[in-house]
Amino acid sequence: MAWWDRLREAEVEPSLYAADFAKLGEQIEELLAAGARVFHYDVGDGHFVEPIIIGPIVLRSIGGLIHDGGGRVDVHLMVESPEGHFRAFREAGADSVTFHYEAVEDLGAVTASAREHGLGVGVALKPGTAVEEVAEAAIAAGVDLVLCMSIEPGYSGQRFMPEAFARLRRLRELLPESIQLQVDGGVNRDNIREAREAGANLLVAATAVFGQGEPAVAYGGLVDAVE
Secondary structure (H helix, E strand, O other), X not given: OOHHHHOOOOEEEEEHHHOOXXXXXXXXXXXXXXXXXXXXXXXXXXXXXXOEEOOHHHHHHHHHHHHHOOOEEEEXXXXXXXXXXXXXXXXXXXOEEEEEHHHOOOHHHHHHHHHHOOOEEEEEEOOOOOHHHHHHHHHHXXXXXXXXXXXXXXXXXXXXXXXXXXXXXXXXXXXXXXXXXXXXXXXXXXXXXXXXXXXXXXXXXXXXXXXXXXXXXXXXXXXXXXX
């Protein structure tokens, strides 16, 4: 059974990009105990986005811990030629991969490649990409989720772009209910409820979880804000 088949009405996804890597395992255990069930794992190649961000070796060291605790790993590939990385991330513990619409020429073919590796599939769009174009392509390709970026992808800690609310509402109008809607970038206690009301049911939070001193407490506060 895929992790999106067991979703609660809304899931706050801690983004491990912002974690303290000296305490990574400890923080994951604390978040699992607090109820986190989906962990967002950002990857950057230094080309599609400027920073080089954690790869499959780090995931291999924590994938078992997350799965043993009942969690799932949702990998966000901010990379060129994402299909070249599917096998490595699946073997490292990924349950799903989300790649960028802007990084692929044939969304259907890349989606099929991910499925051949037993992965759930998402497609992400940058703030400047037309939501109608991506929604149409996502439906045709049969993806499981669409990720609406509310910042320019690459660096954690950016401010949420308010125009993302309208983009989320439009995507939710266009997409069937079977396709999950995710938002990533600058999500915090001040905007998470509005993002949920705009249609997102997967709410990725980085600094709002890991930049507050006690990740589990911060996570709980975000869940309370959504509910």
